[in-house]
Amino acid sequence: METVLMKGNEALAEAAIRAGLKVYFGYPITPQNEVGEYLAKHLPPAGGTFLQAESEVAAINMVYGAAGAGVRTMTSSSGPGISLMQEGISYLAAAELPAVIVNMMRGGPGLGGIQPSQSDYFQATKGGGHGDYRLIVLAPSSVQELYDLTMLAFDLADHYRNPVMVLGDGLLGQMMESVTLKPYIPAFPLEEKTWATRGRKNREPNIINSLYLDPERLFSHNQKLFKKYQEIAEKEVRVEVINEEAEFFFVAYGSSARISLKVIELLKEKGINAGLIRPITLWPFPYTVIAEKVNQSKGFMVVEMSMGQMVEDVERAVKGQKPVYFYGTAGGIVPSPQKIFQRTLEILEGGQE
Amino acid sequence: MAMGMLLAHAAIKEGFNSSFIPSYGPEMRGGTANCSVVIEKGFIASPIVTEPDVLVAMNSPSLLKFKDTVKKGGHLFINSSLIASIPTIKSDIHIHKIPANELALKIGESRASNMVMLGAVLAVTNLISLETALLNLNYIFKNKPEVLAVNEKALKIGFQSLKENKVKTAVI
Amino acid sequence: MAEILARPESLTKVPFHYCPGCTHGIAHRLVAEVIDELGLAEKTIGVASVGCSVLAYDYFNLDMQQAAHGRAPAVATGIKRALPDRIVFTYQGDGDLASIGMGEIVHAAGRGENITVIFINNSIYGMTGGQMAPTTLMGQKTTTTPEGRTKDNGFPLKVSEMLATLDGVAYIARVALSDPGQVIKAKKAIKTAFTVQEKGLGFSMVEILSTCPTNWGLSPVNALKYVKETMTRYYPPGEFKKPEGEW
Structure with a gap:
């Protein structure tokens, strides 16, 4: 090949x-x-x-x-x-x-x-x-x-x-x-x-x-x-979970998932064990896979190049049991891993609001 | 663009994973056309480059736009033929000035300045070997075999400019 | 006893739902007879459009697709490009073809798409209850031109004449289902159109001037008279384009 x-x-x-x-x-x-x-x-x-x-x-x-x-x-x-x-x-x-x-x-x-x-x-x-x-x-x-x-x-x-x-x-x-x-x-x-x-x-x-x-x-x-x-x-639900044992999960698809992986690397350097749930099928959506992580995860950070769309499905999966955060950019701006990293640190170190 | 594409393509030939993101749309028609290349042993997390290890600036607008993004300890390559006055640049990176257009003119093809710059990059960084770059030049110029030879020369002259003539390199 | 008048093979036994005096039934029958006579039934795919003839897929004993409003020429293009050796036709009314689907019909004709279009022009929207069509005649009363069509509503489109100017078009004719003689002419034109397609010569279309007694407010007999005496004055029957030489 x-x-x-x-x-x-x-x-x-x-x-x-x-x-x-x-x-x-x-x-x-x-x-x-x-x-x-x-x-x-x-x-x-x-x-x-x-x-x-x-x-x-x-x-x-x-x-x-x-x-x-x-x-x-x-x-x-x-x-x-x-x-x-x-x-x-x-x-x-x-x-x-x-x-x-x-x-x-x-x-x-x-x-x-x-x-x-x-x-x-x-x-x-x-x-x-x-x-x-x-x-x-x-x-x-x-x-x-x-x-x-x-x-x-x-x-x-x-x-x-x-x-x-x-x-x-x-x-x-x-x-x-x-x-x-x-x-x-x-x-x-x-x-x-x-x-x-x-x-x-x-x-x-x-x-x-x-x-x-x-x-x-x-x-x-x-x-x-x-x-x-x-x-x-x-x-037909397809999803990739990276770092199953994580204490905090990102949820992102497509390009945003790649960027989130970079953020996870940066967090690891700070000693934070973060993971990624990456839906490969957006419909059907992996509600169950996300729900299974609710107990172990301090919260979920949804990263999208939009003003917040998939985040609604993540909220549906989490059902209010843990905080769901959102980081989005729009208009063609690709989110910066460093900025998401900073925001995540603020959330994790500042306690959950 | 051709420089980045060649680098990404040749890296695969050396067994790496690579990605290449071009700017598209109006930027292609002047201004700061740019591209990002990532070369990794394993899976590439983010193909988006926000803090490059290596930055090549072919003209002044590009230098001004990206000069502050280079990672600490990284390398900045400046085409000094087109960038006459160099602005203040942060002090924790290596700066290399290459008169790429002049060198390209020496071999009779001013348009080959990009390959001169790539040669210089390879001389300093060893991202991939010069041999691999030379072997894969036809990837970029597959429809123009007549310019292959001059671009080979350009890669070599760029490579030698930093390998043999360290005078032009200002390491701060 | 010998059967003098039999139902064409290419029609199902489902009774038409069309109003008394409507000529859709005749047009359906002519298309079916032509397909039978040319022996094309097993390789023909028809495309029904939106309008009174939306249920054409129930009446033709053929493989049929039902298309979105105006898009029948695009759907037919898709079928023909997928299966170039099949015969593909659309059956569209004037609202479908000349209003919402004007883009699709012009481009299918322009490409010389090797399909046949049966274009029913009755100068009104039948299915939705008698609104103005792009083919409504000047002065004609409809529910949306209650005082008759004026220049404020724009002028009726002569589709056959327009399309006949395009290089991709091989055959275009306009016929009128106003009396038996004209019906025979109509069948001849339809047969020519399908033959043109069979020979791979390009786009073919037959515009059929038809009645709509219900929405015109005329008796079936007077509706036929209206086609003959009024419609054909603005929409003259004839062949506007046909392949040259031997074919």
Whole structure:
């Protein structure tokens, strides 16, 4: 296996090709343009199709069509574009279509900026589009994980017939890091998509649809979806805990988790035994893993590049039993390990308020 | 940028983990375009560099912006061709002045000043060997084989400028 | 006894929900007949849109996808790019295609996307109860132009003429379901459109002038007369673009 220096956006595109991406649709937006550019160059020789759509609205609906046709398909964008895609994402979830959607988050709201951010957490994990639905949300924190989780995203999408979002940020997308180009090994056995619309040869027609005018039928469709979501919540929580025996835990995902690791190193020099709980799936969220640390931890410090979004889920897990602190930056400012370190020291040495 | 990318790439070839973060967006179009490189034996905790061990400043705006971030005992490399008046710099770091553009001109390619600087960095820090850097130059210039030779020369002349001519190095 | 008039294979046995005098049923049937005659049923995927024909997936005995409002050409693009050897068509009304979905239809046509679009123009929003459409004629009364459409509401869009200017377009025709002769012409145009796609020549569209007796406030017979005498004056039937030479 080759280990190379690769840009995050390109590593994820390479992983998608190796996982069998057949058609990609996207619209340019910083900071994820390298995804489309890489695929425009490398997907056709691999037997796939790259198409630059006229808008994010069109791109996500092209994904809907291709997913319904039973092939592996993907789009990528950043905040403003992902907002435009919400309608299509809701339809994908409703019609139970497998697709991978990448969001390399940038600062918002509105046009915001182009520097890294984590302020689309709510949008990704709590809905975003209309109606009751869930996306599986994967949060890589290194270029290697962008590669690995993109492959996993296709498998989860197919296995559960559900859209999966890879939630990265401008920093992960733009940075280069060593990445081992592992061969693709499916996480689940690949099943034939007998439900796909590929022409009704030797069978009854298949229909891809999200319209249920009869309230009873819509209700039972909702129940069916939520039974699936429950299964996903039971089976697919992924989390990394660093330093299981710690007396104080950071909770952070993506780039913020990397920064938190640095803070933990600095605290260790001061004799403070801190650990990290890093959700890899943001939905389903690792509530139980956090709850299990409530007794041993003096408190939890949530670090995000936002004004405080995931912190609400950490509070839900901790249920008021221990203090939950928050350190956030926004607008594209990456938090400084030294500042978080100082704040944590103040908290730990000044007693718990 | 090319300097950082080469360093990060070559470090992997020597068995390290490395990361490279470029500035992107408007900064790319002038001003203080910069990049951060981390080289580690193990897993890289944070790829964000707030206190560098080594800082290379190619022009005055960059020097002014980052000069105070260098870690105590760290190294600051200044391109003295483009930075005429050097501001006050904290006294607990090593300062190296390299007339990178002049040296690059000597070998006939002023644009190779970045590789001259990298050569100088390698001479002082041994982050990676000069040989590895030379062997991996084609990673940066894969589409321009015609400039490979001159950049090889640039790396070497930069390396020698500090290895053989300590006069220009002011260690405070 | 020989069956003179049978239901096309490509239609299901589900009765249409359309209002009396509405020509959606005829249009559905023509599309189904053409697909049968060209032997395409097993390799065709249809895309239903939002509007009165939202339930088209119940009526066509074909693999079908239901698309978000206006996005049928994008969905069809996705299907066609995934399965280039299949036949893909959209069935869209004028609100869906010419208002909310104008971006998607123009770009699908511009790309020369090798799909067929069946565009039902009845100059009004039927499903939502008779509001102004981008195709509503000047002076025409709707629930949102109670005094008739004026220039304050803008002018009706001639989609076929607009799209015919694009290089990616292979075939565009406008037909009117106003009498049996015109229905036969309509079927011919639909057949040409699907054949163009089968031959991989590019984007094809048939605009079908249709009735909406309920929202026009006309009897079925007078609605047909309205198509023939009023609509075709602003929207002249004809072929606006077709492949040149032998094909």
